[in-house]
Amino acid sequence: VKDEVDSIVAGWRRALPEVDVSPLEVLSRVTRLAKHLDRRRSTVFARHNLETWTFDVLAALRRAGPPFQLSPGELLTATLVTSGTMTNRINLLEARGFVVRKPDSVDARIVRVRLTTLGRHRVDAALKDLVEQENLILAALGTTERGELAGLLRRILVPFDLP
Amino acid sequence: VKDEVDSIVAGWRRALPEVDVSPLEVLSRVTRLAKHLDRRRSTVFARHNLETWTFDVLAALRRAGPPFQLSPGELLTATLVTSGTMTNRINLLEARGFVVRKPDSVDARIVRVRLTTLGRHRVDAALKDLVEQENLILAALGTTERGELAGLLRRILVPFDLP
């Protein structure tokens, strides 16, 4: 069975036979799958009146455990966006009542972003829905294969997450 | 060795022990890796005065083979963006001299977007640079493992690419 990336790679081999395009076999699939997943997630989150970016921030705060708060800087590394983006996200989340800003008691440069009860309930419901849907997407694979896949991806990912 | 997704998953297990979050082991790695790849690609393409979205369109035209032309509709399925986005992309590419619009000789609803010689040379150089860089990213894996990884990803991807 062939997918879209097979024909993409075949296209490049026809176009530029002297170039080794084999890395695309892996990495084009990663980006292409990521785009499909983004779309799927958008529809799942929409059922909870959330967007993907909303979920990403709320989820990071939720995983932090009580009292469910992180600084904007900590949220940056969790979500892989730039600082200006995070300021804007927090503004919008605050306006919707999902988070509140608190000044840090020690260092006045730092802001603490805290999840509200409303935000917590919302993100919990969304997560349950999400993993249910993503389980269906992975239905093509057995448990062992999922483990292998996760392990191989981790090997590629580790160098990125280092410093 | 652990990566960021390991701690994300561990965070969810602490926060919501009753939920099976194992799908995230695979799919969060896919999206997270995709984000890292996007950044890496941006810097590679910048050396050729291209952006990722620029490359995506030019690459699809390049792979089509002579005379290197596709309709906007065909470009949509290749790049996974919406039709409004594609119109805008073609406008900007045309202004830069990378593509030209030609009316279809048979069906007047259809536009043919054709790669210029300038666009072709540019995308060829960018592709060579890209696969070289991506080969380094995959250095952590052997040939067999790359094949396994590509195969597992294909199994997940196939249902998305169907009709």
Place this chain on the structure above:
DNA sequence: TAAGATTGAGTCATCAATCTTT
């Protein structure tokens, strides 16, 4: 009616510059 492409409004992204506090 439908297919294909375009338009415009609104949203969220990056980047570089700035402000405040250490």
Place this chain on the structure above:
DNA sequence: AAAGATTGATGACTCAATCTTA
């Protein structure tokens, strides 16, 4: 100086509505 957060300019995206031709 440097760290952390914010601001504003700009860019590209989605979505829904529209236009043209089949």
